[in-house]
Amino acid sequence: MFPFKNNITLERKNNRNLYLQICDQIIGFIKSGQLPPSAKLPSSRKLSEDLNVHRKTIIAAYDELIAQGWVETLPAKGTYIKSSLPVIKQQSFGKNSLQTNSKTKSNFSFIHRPHLIRKEQKIDSLELRIDDGVPDNRLAPIEEIAKTYRNITKRAYYTKLLGYDSIYGNLELRKTLVNYLNETRGLNISLNNILITRGTQMGMYLAGQLLLNDTTNRIIVGTTNYMTSDNTFTEAGGIIERVPVDENGLDTNVIENICERKKIKAIYVTSHHHHPTTVTLSAKRRMHLLQLAKKYNFAIIEDDYDYDFHYSNSPILPLASNDNYGNVIYIGGFTKIIAPAMRIGYMIAPKDFIDEAARLRCIIDRQGDMILEQTMARMIISGDIQRHSKKALKIYKTRRDLFCALLKEKLGNYFDFQIPKGGMAVWVLLNKKYNWDTVISKAQLLNIEFNAEWKRYDNDNSGHNGIRFGFASLNEEEIHEIIHRLTKVMKSINC
Numbered sequence: 001m002f003p004f005k006n007n008i009t010l011e012r013k014n015n016r017n018l019y020l021q022i023c024d025q026i027i028g029f030i031k032s033g034q035l036p037p038s039a040k041l042p043s044s045r046k047l048s049e050d051l052n053v054h055r056k057t058i059i060a061a062y063d064e065l066i067a068q069g070w071v072e073t074l075p076a077k078g079t080y081i082k083s084s085l086p087v088i089k090q091q092s093f094g095k096n097s098l099q100t101n102s103k104t105k106s107n108f109s110f111i112h113r114p115h116l117i118r119k120e121q122k123i124d125s126l127e128l129r130i131d132d133g134v135p136d137n138r139l140a141p142i143e144e145i146a147k148t149y150r151n152i153t154k155r156a157y158y159t160k161l162l163g164y165d166s167i168y169g170n171l172e173l174r175k176t177l178v179n180y181l182n183e184t185r186g187l188n189i190s191l192n193n194i195l196i197t198r199g200t201q202m203g204m205y206l207a208g209q210l211l212l213n214d215t216t217n218r219i220i221v222g223t224t225n226y227m228t229s230d231n232t233f234t235e236a237g238g239i240i241e242r243v244p245v246d247e248n249g250l251d252t253n254v255i256e257n258i259c260e261r262k263k264i265k266a267i268y269v270t271s272h273h274h275h276p277t278t279v280t281l282s283a284k285r286r287m288h289l290l291q292l293a294k295k296y297n298f299a300i301i302e303d304d305y306d307y308d309f310h311y312s313n314s315p316i317l318p319l320a321s322n323d324n325y326g327n328v329i330y331i332g333g334f335t336k337i338i339a340p341a342m343r344i345g346y347m348i349a350p351k352d353f354i355d356e357a358a359r360l361r362c363i364i365d366r367q368g369d370m371i372l373e374q375t376m377a378r379m380i381i382s383g384d385i386q387r388h389s390k391k392a393l394k395i396y397k398t399r400r401d402l403f404c405a406l407l408k409e410k411l412g413n414y415f416d417f418q419i420p421k422g423g424m425a426v427w428v429l430l431n432k433k434y435n436w437d438t439v440i441s442k443a444q445l446l447n448i449e450f451n452a453e454w455k456r457y458d459n460d461n462s463g464h465n466g467i468r469f470g471f472a473s474l475n476e477e478e479i480h481e482i483i484h485r486l487t488k489v490m491k492s493i494n495c
């Protein structure tokens with residue numbers, strides 16, 4: 001018989017109950033094949049003597065093994081390992097079981113999507129980073145968020161927020177956003193027109209899935225365009241048509257030309273600040289686009305990811321504010337106002353589309369974080385969000401001005417750019433004598449990290465040599481330092 005006495009070790013000071021320690025070890029012997037199917041276990045009396053524990057401890061361990069389905073008791077015969085158990089080969093555990101246990105290859109096939117592969121961003125690096133336009137997380141109103149969150153969880157009703165709730169999102173947030181968006185964006189919506197999402201990206205995904213998974217699946221985007229949206233629409237089964245983008249945004253005459261020849265299902269537009277070039281879609285083209293949408297019955301997916309940050313004048317009202325015929329799907333959120341980790345966004349559209357999107361959303365993610373959504377609602381009602389975005393707007397404007405002034409003064413020979421009217425990044429074109437790969441690798445030697453793969457800005461290989469330089473997340477000292485180091489980098493490159 002298997003030598004239980006020599007193989008079971010019990011730690012009496014361990015927090016885990018003795019009977020569970022015995023149980024765990026017997027399961028280990030079964031899994032490793034040391035105790036084969038149908039092997040007999042010692043009687044409880046014998047094992048209790050061998051291990052010097054109370055007999056009740058062994059009985060409890062055997063009961064647990066029976067409950068878990070590892071062993072069975074045969075009347076008048078004894079306790080046996082179940083005969084139907086598979087013999088599992090023992091795994092060798094190294095010193096670092098986390099490492100040795102991590103599997104790298106699946107023993108099954110699945111769909112591989114090479115177009116979604118992205119270089120992983122470096123996290124926690126101490127280097128100076130040029131991102132592609134994200135907020136400064138150090139400014140996030142974390143104290144106010146924590147305070148509001150805590151207050152909500154102190155109230156009696158909060159347990160309701162822990163349950164399954166509406167698939168459209170937290171009711172208070174929806175009500176608040178309906179008012180907030182009607183006031184700030186000139187929309188004219190009701191509760192029927194809103195779905196809470198986990199950020200703008202989820203809205204884009206849902207729209208793509210609902211519009212493009214069909215036989216007419218052509219979608220127009222700008223060239224160049226926000227690459228993740230290209231991926232999102234390709235993933236949904238869309239065929240992408242590209243139209244030029246100039247200083248007035250998407251060229252709507254080219255769009256009209258395409259519509260005359262082909263059935264178009266949707267247009268994706270970052271109307272306020274085109275991603276990546278930052279230009280604003282002109283008023284004339286906005287009207288033209290809405291007319292075309294009405295005439296050719298296509299959807300406009302309007303991604304207003306950074307509406308609040310417009311520096312030269314008041315933000316321009318979205319296309320959605322003039323959507324008289326139900327063509328616009330408006331998506332946005334709080335990830336740029338507060339911080340990327342605040343995964344709260346919204347989709348605004350005609351009721352039938354919102355209903356369908358809510359049902360689809362429900363099978364990916366049953367619902368969002370109801371307490372956080374309620375927190376956001378309270379912070380809009382109290383004005384905290386508006387105060388924060390006003391404060392951030394002022395700071396980002398100062399940073400934009402400083403960044404652009406230094407870029408012009410110190411690096412004007414190498415980079416060409418226009419001062420963006422809004423957003424968090426500058427669209428910078430590198431003089432074609434130079435190559436981004438060289439610039440990026442030299443910059444790394446001076447501890448400047450470009451976290452974007454620059455080629456992703458040129459997804460149609462037009463060779464424009466442009467990338468986005470985010471300025472919003474850098475304080476003034478960091479801006480000076482980045483420009484200083486970049487100047488060194490550029491001077492060190494011979495061409």
Ligand SMILES: Cc1ncc(COP(=O)(O)O)c(C=O)c1O
Nearest residue numbers: 199200201226275303305333335
């Ligand atoms: C143009 C554009 N749309 C959508 C998103 C996604 O935003 P969110 O984090 O709210 O999902 C981003 C993020 O950077 C973006 O740049």
